[in-house]
Amino acid sequence: MSPRLFYRTLAFAEAVTWTLLIIAMVLKYGFNAGGLPVQIAGSIHGFVFISYALTAGLVGVNQHWPKRLTTLAVATAIIPYATIPFDLKMDRSGKLDGAWRRTATADPRDHTRVSRLLRWMLRRPAVLGGVFALAVVVIMGTLLVIGPPGGRS
Template sequence: MSPRSLYRFVSIAEAITWSLLIIGMLLKYVVQVGEWGVQIGGFLHGLVFIAYGITAVFVGVNQHWTVRLIAVACLTAIIPFATIPFDRALERRGALDGGWRHTRTSDPRDHTRVSALLRWMLARPLLLAGIMGVALVAIMATLLTIGPPGGVS
């Protein structure tokens, strides 16, 4: 899976889970059928929201995005459905072109510790997947412990 296809997959998944959360909110507040729609949609959206942020950082580092562009990518997840037009804008700019940077090049940006760590992690895909999975679970568990946004409804 290329950086482009990974980023696109997760950005579309993030938008889909926004839809699930909004549908859940409509079911709760308009149709008044209970909280189950918000609980399910909110949980799924939370997981994918965090996965999108992790993916944006990882792909951004691989693609040599600026810190500002990585931050903007992460912030698009806050606005419903904004990840898809942002993905298209990245595509037009060529910011998703290229594959994973497994080897060091003459580009000075490939001579940083972050780039070295990226290459080390890319050489160990199972470990990388495990680290990202643990990070996702740890962040989600922390947020569930803190509680829902806006407090208990």
């Protein structure tokens, strides 16, 4: 899977989970459906949000995006549906073009510690997948321990 396809898939999934969360909130507050729909949709959205944020960071490093652009990519997930226009802009501007950087080039950005670590992990997809999954689980678990926004009902 290319960086472009990986990023675009998560950007789209993030927008879809916003829809699920909004529908769940309408059910809860508009139709007195209780908290279960929001709990389910919120958990799904949280999982995809974290996955999208990590994907934006991973693709940002691979594509040599400036830190500000990578931060902006992550921030778009906070605003409902903002990942879609951002994704389209990134795609049209060519910022998603190219393969995974498994080997170093003459570009000085390929010689940072983060780029070297990324290349090492890209050459070991099982390790990268495991680290990615572990990061999602640890972040999600930490957030579940902290509790939902607004506190527990």
